[in-house]
Amino acid sequence: MAPSATLVNGGTTVTETRRDIEDNIHAKSYVLHRSLAHDPLRVVSGRGHYLHLDNGRQIFDATGGAAVACIGHGDKRVQKAIYDQMNRISYCHSLFYATSPAEDIAKLLIDSTDGEMARAFFISSGSEAVEAAVKLARQYHLEKFPAEPQRTHFIARQQSYHGTTLGALAVGGHVARRALFEPILSINSSRVSPCYAYRGMKDSFDHDGPYVKRLEAELDAEFQRVGPDKVAAFIAEPVVGAALGCVLPVKGYFKAVRRICDKYGALLIMDEVMSGIGRIGPDPTERFPNPIHAWQDPLIGVAPDIMTMGKGLGGGFMPVAAMLANHRIVNVLQHGSGAFSHGQTYQGHPLACSAAAVVQRIISDENLVANVRKQGALLGKLLIEKLGNHPAIGDIRGKGLFWGIEFVADKSTKEPFESEDGVAMGVHELGMQEPYNISLYPGTGSADGRRGDHILLAPAYNITEADVVLVVETTAAVVKQYFRKYGSKYATNGRRASESVSILARRTRR
Structure with missing residues (x-):
């Protein structure tokens, strides 16, 4: 395999091969995107829960980006307020x-x-x-x-993230994001x-x-x-x-x-x-x-x-x-x-x-926080019903419209997948493909700072019951298909988690 470089992209470790990097010479973008291996999908518009791409596809934004788009995309009232203020x-x-x-x-x-x-x-x-x-x-x-x-020290927690500027990074505990910059971070912090x-x-x-x-x-x-x-x-x-x-x-x-x-x-x-x-x-x-x-x-x-x-x-x-x-x-x-x-x-x-x-x-x-409580309770209930017994899922947790699903190689021991397996990013990438067309926010490091894969769901506050059902059914389909389709791949690469993943794939196929 060609030499590779490990980068951190959106909280997830991504490995790029030398060929990927060399191929970027022919990339179409002049923007310094989060990854230089390929250009990201291009969004041309957004309305409600959906992002519309330049290739004609639409993605259900089940994460609001990074838990940002809390009232959905394209709200005319906000647009008008900005326009009026601009005047x-x-x-x-x-x-x-x-x-x-x-x-x-x-x-x-x-x-x-x-x-x-x-x-x-x-x-x-x-x-x-x-x-x-x-x-x-x-x-x-x-x-x-x-x-x-003399009060110059800050105490935070391990596996915490408080931002990516040097000061915020210094007080946080996100191992992967800190790694490259440790020599220039403040030492007046501990976790x-x-x-x-x-x-x-x-x-x-x-x-x-x-x-x-x-x-x-x-x-x-x-x-x-x-x-x-x-x-x-x-x-x-x-x-x-x-x-x-x-x-x-x-x-x-x-x-x-x-x-x-x-x-x-x-x-x-x-x-x-x-x-x-x-x-x-x-x-x-x-x-x-x-x-x-x-x-x-x-x-x-x-x-x-x-x-x-x-x-x-x-x-x-x-x-x-x-x-x-x-x-x-x-x-x-x-x-x-x-x-x-x-x-x-x-x-x-x-x-x-x-x-x-x-x-x-x-x-x-619009009393949307009450809707967050109502639809959030349904979201959690359905996620547990659909995925709680899946052999690759260790924990489903959250509250309101903020839910996480943690993946494990062994459900009984809580052993995580190896970071190079890229499970969270793999689930996200599969979700973005046809026929799923859903955004699931990937994250890593939940087990020990480097290992441990999870995805987040954080839809808009005005989500309906029908939307929640769609999100859960699509998420469940993506997770199950991911371990059916890619489980055996880990075994062929001889990684330490291969045996567990292969077993998971066989169990899921049944």
Whole structure:
């Protein structure tokens, strides 16, 4: 076989042969795409749940891209809002000016927290939001009284992903994405185990309570190892997205995390870039009758000091993300320097904020988070019915319209496939072909950072029952066909997982 190069594409490891790379000389695109081996499919339009390609095919977007297109594609109301704002003002520098769209969406988001958050900061991507959160945490410790300039360390979790800029990458735990850049990443970070019941609970006696106590003790020990007065913040996704595949915390976990942070004076940052803005369909409570944030769900049950959001904030109509800070942090800055020592050219962009405000009003006016809960329950139920007993599926988990399917070579031992087998990407690629025409978001590293394959389903919030049935039936057909068609291939390549895969293929054919 020709020499190959291993790249990271969308959280999935992809291997390119030398011939693939050489063939790119004849590629038609001048864009530096995520892969240089081939040009991606070209989308010419989108409407509702479907993306229309230049070859005449249409793809059911069952993942909203990367859990982005939360109200589907091509909504005329959002398009009109952007056009109208463009006729007023498209851009002005946030150092000198403010605009109504930024004020509108900020008030909407702050109001949605029932007083927990005080100010919102708008940028263009989730990675930028995490960068801003890390900087704000640092500045808070410098300006509070008494100041603690020694707090420079951030604790995160293994198999976590918080963005791809150097600062966000440094605090994250996505092994494959970090690998090339380890020598230039900040060393002021460390990681503890994720709250990942499928692989983290030791045995049938390790129920939620003991498991939470074990994770709490591990986090406490990490604070002690680093030096409790050196930790600036702990950062985590309330519901882990691409890195683990829609992993929910066990009950009581984040309350334990909050205890440790408060015990040692560190901040709690929650990264809701992927799982927020209604994606998990948070359950209503007396305090939050119409929740949109993941931390408002009773399963999480605690408010962060700083939170980030993106993706579903603007539904993909414009690049927009946000960081929200609580009153404690804002008060320290107001009585200190009087400013957040951070800024970007497209901060608070009028078109992006206008799009976000309309998307959020549509979600609220049409009660779409309630639909997320309803259709999400059906989606999970049908996935388990159709695929729960499949020999290559170890776990199906999620909440709302955020579901993950984890593949295993051995269901009883939870042994993952080898990373070079490319199972998740293979399932995705098969789904994109005729007759399936469905997008299934692939991810890797769920078992140990490198091995472990999963796919995500994250359709639009306005999905119907008929759409859910279509998604589940198509997904099930793709998974079953993948292991029927490609199972024997692993055996011919002599890989370590070959025997398990061959057995899976034979079982599925029966």
